[in-house]
Amino acid sequence: MKLYYSPGACSLSPHIALYEAGLPFEAVLASTRSHKLLDGTDYYTINPKGYVPLLEFDDGTRLAEGPAIVQWIADQVPEKKLAPPAGTMARYRLQEWLTFIGTEIHKQFSPLFNPEMPEEAKPLFRRKVLDRLAYVDQHLAGHDYLLGDFTVADSYLYTVTRWSTPLKLDISGLVNLNAFMARMSARPAVQQALKADGLRG
Structure with a gap:
């Protein structure tokens, strides 16, 4: 494979x-x-x-x-x-998060990596990304991971949130998200x- x-x-x-x-x-x-x-x-x-x-x-x-x-x-x-069993509501929650991360966070980041994106348009996408990450931050209050325990959705959230650093997106105020990122960084995998x-x- x-x-x-x-x-x-x-x-x-x-x-x-x-x-x-x-x-x-x-x-x-x-x-x-x-x-x-x-x-x-x-x-x-x-x-x-x-x-x-x-x-x-x-x-x-x-x-x-x-x-x-x-x-x-x-x-x-x-x-x-790493994922709840197929057919359970928990599995659909996992799919809900994977979809949200893909469409509402990942794709809002994408234009910021595009060298052809006009500079005047970038603040709009930065605001959208920060809004979505703030939503995740609220959800993570009292939760170690998106579904409570670690799942593959967390690896996706971790991956896209890392992009905040090279794009100089300030997420320092998102305390729960930062705690999540530290928790993820400590995982051996x-x-x-x-x-x-x-x-x-």
Whole structure:
């Protein structure tokens, strides 16, 4: 099994989930800038969407989109309780959070990474991101993790919240979110994924 990733990108989320799950895999660097692998292979021939993450199974089957990938990972090791059982309300809560993070946080961050985005438009997206993160901060009051106990949704939230630092987004006032980030950074699987990605905790 191969995980196609790019350091600092949203592929960090399934990278963490794979270490949490203890599943064997090979990490394959796929540059989101050049869209080439280290051996020169055109990444578009592997994933026509051109972005990471992508999980490739030993039979050649491929699965894209982070929220789908992390749920697949969790379902391989139900005893680890990385996701609630399918069909339960708790599982739908997990999907609710994965969707919210993907559409309301991740996608609000994206324009801020785009060098072609006009500077005058960026404050709008910064405000939107901060509003969404403030909502998460309120939810985390009295909770260690989004669903109470750790799930794969937390690896996704951790991944996108990390982007606040390079984008100089001040989240210092979000006390509960910062406590969550510290809690996540202390997890061995997170430290392992960061090291593998060449990132700092």
